[in-house]
Amino acid sequence: xxxxxxxxxxxxxxxxxxxxxxxxxxxxxxxxxxxxxxxxxxxxxxxxxxxxxxxxxxxxxxxxxxxxxxxxxxxxxxxxxxxxxxxxxxxxxxxx
Numbered sequence: 001x002x003x004x005x006x007x008x009x010x011x012x013x014x015x016x017x018x019x020x021x022x023x024x025x026x027x028x029x030x031x032x033x034x035x036x037x038x039x040x041x042x043x044x045x046x047x048x049x050x051x052x053x054x055x056x057x058x059x060x061x062x063x064x065x066x067x068x069x070x071x072x073x074x075x076x077x078x079x080x081x082x083x084x085x086x087x088x089x090x091x092x093x094x095x096x
Contacts, residue, residue: 004063005079007034008070012059012077020075022046027059027072036061042091060090 011034024046040062056073067090070079
């Protein structure tokens, strides 16, 4: 899990260095390219239903019984580790 945490953090920091507000697909592509399996990845939406940019984007990488959660807000990155939900996923709802 430590390796996944470091991968998520470094990938998100590199991504925001080039674009402080990446879209959902750019975030997903960067994490998959960094070695996070697509099936273990959840990424939040980058636009609201009315077409506005979201305030923050989140990505979660399932790692065993933990979720490595990364958040991008205002060009900054925060990464934390949380337990997997009872559903076996990291996000509440459908954000795959």
